[in-house]
Amino acid sequence: MKNTLLFLLTASFLLFQNCSPAKGEFGWAVSSNTEKGILEKELFVVTDYKMMRTGLIFSPADIVHYVYKFHWSPFQINYSSSDEFFISLEKESLGFVEVDVKKKMIESESYTLKDRFKNLEIGRYNLKVAFEGDVIDSVQFDVLPDEGYTIREDDVNLTETDEILKYSR
Numbered sequence: 001m002k003n004t005l006l007f008l009l010t011a012s013f014l015l016f017q018n019c020s021p022a023k024g025e026f027g028w029a030v031s032s033n034t035e036k037g038i039l040e041k042e043l044f045v046v047t048d049y050k051m052m053r054t055g056l057i058f059s060p061a062d063i064v065h066y067v068y069k070f071h072w073s074p075f076q077i078n079y080s081s082s083d084e085f086f087i088s089l090e091k092e093s094l095g096f097v098e099v100d101v102k103k104k105m106i107e108s109e110s111y112t113l114k115d116r117f118k119n120l121e122i123g124r125y126n127l128k129v130a131f132e133g134d135v136i137d138s139v140q141f142d143v144l145p146d147e148g149y150t151i152r153e154d155d156v157n158l159t160e161t162d163e164i165l166k167y168s169r
Helices: 002-019 038-043 163-167
Strands: 024-032 062-070 084-092 096-105 112-117 123-131 134-143
Touching: 024 134, 062 134, 084 112, 096 112
Parallel strands: none
Antiparallel strands: 024 062, 062 112, 084 096, 084 123, 123 134
């Protein structure tokens, strides 16, 4: 009885794990809007991505290239090379509002989804990877002005004696 129960628990765990969506990792690269001619921009291929999820900050002048790499072969969990994934880009504006949706197919040789975004406005974004209406994975990033955040002089109390308080405002 114990062996049968153990077998059923193990089998259900493995079945659940194989049916759950494949999570992966996001990779990022940037190129400039101004460095290349029109033909060069369209034919430019990124081959080196930095794999990360946090601390993502881009400039509005950047072309943001991303790759979503599955941790294991998506074909092992019943995705086929003809299945379409949806990439949704949402911008924060009183909640997140969808600004772009693209259909992508898995690149069978690398098990990845790749694309790029250009001319992004300043703000916080959420990038989602979905299959058949279910979100598989998502990541947030920010697009900040080239100048970054500025501090007005009247916000800083120059007579403050504690240097930490003086320069932390």
